[in-house]
Amino acid sequence: MTDGYSPDAVAYALRMPQDAVVRLLEEVADSPEILEPSVDEAVSRALLGQIDRDQMIEQLRGLRIRFAPTDDYPDSGWVQLRLALQAGLLSRAEAEWVAGAAAERMVVRVLHSMDLEARPVSDGDARALLDATTAALLASLT
Numbered sequence: 001m002t003d004g005y006s007p008d009a010v011a012y013a014l015r016m017p018q019d020a021v022v023r024l025l026e027e028v029a030d031s032p033e034i035l036e037p038s039v040d041e042a043v044s045r046a047l048l049g050q051i052d053r054d055q056m057i058e059q060l061r062g063l064r065i066r067f068a069p070t071d072d073y074p075d076s077g078w079v080q081l082r083l084a085l086q087a088g089l090l091s092r093a094e095a096e097w098v099a100g101a102a103a104e105r106m107v108v109r110v111l112h113s114m115d116l117e118a119r120p121v122s123d124g125d126a127r128a129l130l131d132a133t134t135a136a137l138l139a140s141l142t
Contacts, residue, residue: 039080061101082141103134
């Protein structure tokens with residue numbers, strides 16, 4: 001779990017209680033997504049040259065960015081994405097790629113629910129839903 005280091009050695013190096021280290025390791029093991037970079041982190045790393053733009057887009061497309069229609073949640077990934085686009089840190093095309101990936105995840109969940117209810121959706125309707133969702137997400141970024 002700690003790549004060869006005991007929790008005691010990690011606790012000593014970090015100067016924190018061993019039980020805190022064990023608790024953190026368990027949290028990460030249960031929810032590895034908490035180690036995912038934020039939108040801000042991915043954009044900043046690209047701006048600093050630590051990753052290229054393609055890597056940034058791949059990171060952003062892979063994130064589970066929760067849609068937030070307003071700025072009431074300033075730490076949300078969607079608000080961070082909107083601010084990056086508005087500040088010119090992200091191009092419109094890059095935002096479209098990220099919004100498309102977020103829309104795909106949303107639509108897949110809806111289609112899965114419909115399948116569970118024995119109400120499958122045609123391919124044409126699924127495509128229309130994906131297009132409409134992508135358009136709505138893009139509109140919310142401007």
